Amino acid sequence: MELTSEQQAILDGAKGEYLAKCVRWLVQWGDVMGAERLIKCDNTHALLPVPNLMARNASKDTMDLYMADLKEACQHRTAEGCYCTVHAAFITTEDVDVPENDPEQVAMHNELADLAADAGFIPTFTCAPYLVGNVPVKGEVCAWTESSAVVYANTILGARTTRHGTESAIAASLLGLVPEFGVLLDENRKGTVHIEVSADLTHSTDWGALGYFAGKIAGLGIPVFNGCRRPSQDEAKQLCAALATSGGVTLAHIAGVTPEAPTLEAAFHDDVPEESIPFDNDTLQAQYDALRNITGDEIDACVLGCPHASIREIAEFAHLLNGKKVADGVDLWIDTAKGTKGNADAMGYTRTIEEAGGRILTDTCPTNMRIPYKRIITHGFKQAHYSRGMIECESIIAKTEACVRSAIAGRWLGD
Secondary structure (H helix, E strand, C coil), rough: CCHHHHHHHCCCCCCCHHHHHHHHHHHHHHHHHCCCCCCEEEEEEEEECHHHHHHCCCHHHHHHHHHHHHHHHHCCCCCCCCCEEEEECCCCCCCCCCCCCCCCHHHHHHHHHHHHHHHCCCCCCCCCCCHCCCCCCCCEEEEECHHHHHHHHHHHHHCCEECCCCCHHHHHHCCCEECCCHHHHHHHHCCEEEEEEECCCCCCHHHHHHHHHHHHHHHCCEEEEECCCCHHHHHHHHHHHHHHHHHHCCCCCCCCCCCCCCCHHHCCCCCCCCCCCCEEEHHHHHHHHHHHCCCCCCEEEHHHHHHHHCCHHHHHHHHCCCCCCCCCCCEEEEECCCCHHHHHHHCHHHHHHHHHHHEEECCCHHHHCCCCEEEEEECCHHHHHHHHCCCCEEECCCCCCHHHHHHHHCCCCCC
């Protein structure tokens, strides 16, 4: 890889060993991916994770080394002009009395959050940074972790980010640099799969179903959706999350919506495939059926807000719960960012939800915390898919109103 004299100097240790290591990470990754240079990055969403139950079998030495590296990263200021936010965690600083929210880990989380803030990171701790102020513009080069947010940035906002992990996003945050490859390049943003949509997409979860279907087909490719209306922000959020759940999608195009795809032809760089794959109402229903493979109707958890809920969604949840009571033995979790919860507190939605027996959870989600359940109901395809493996429970995917009705009844009532 060809480095500038300044980049080479940092690699040679001019700004210390840690930043030299950061350049080395980016150069080695870029070499593997065929990048020819490092380019300026203006926006990052980095993972600074206290591991909690993710490291349940790790030795103390391993944990100490892991945390020491994150703390060392936070001894360096974020790059000048680079807007850096922080991804969701595996625990919460909310007063939640569950054994999975280990107090020692909470203390570590608070320490790391303070260090990150002092270093210039904005401690949003959310999987949906675009809901709390990190909204890059068309063409802005980013380095984002969280696969669903990556797809949203590329597809809905027209920004440019490859998928990042902990090390590369931290390096990008401190250096303001990323290796140039993949969807950062115009030629690699061309659509690869044409999906013609005729299904009636009436709810955000329907858009999740479309994404779940397309991710399986596209794999690492770039699906192009034609024939569907413009999605709302919450519908787009579910679409992008599901695309990154069933497949390895980084970018999709919605013809007439994605900033660089005003037409179907533009999405395919004027090379539209002769064949298209249909997504009709039968295909839509099949996606729901695929995540309703259950052995009973009783539920012990309802999880809403995956990715993290918007204030508009929380208003809807509060409306559906107003004057109602969640069934005994059912935990109703609403996951969101701290900033969004602050708005919900001020608007009275939090009180309505808590009076109904629900709980707003910030920084994380029950699946990330590994809270064990037998059977959950959720409106998010990502949550329904991953909960089966991460907490080994049965899951039911349903639209929001059906989820709330079932949480009140304590059992799956159907659509």
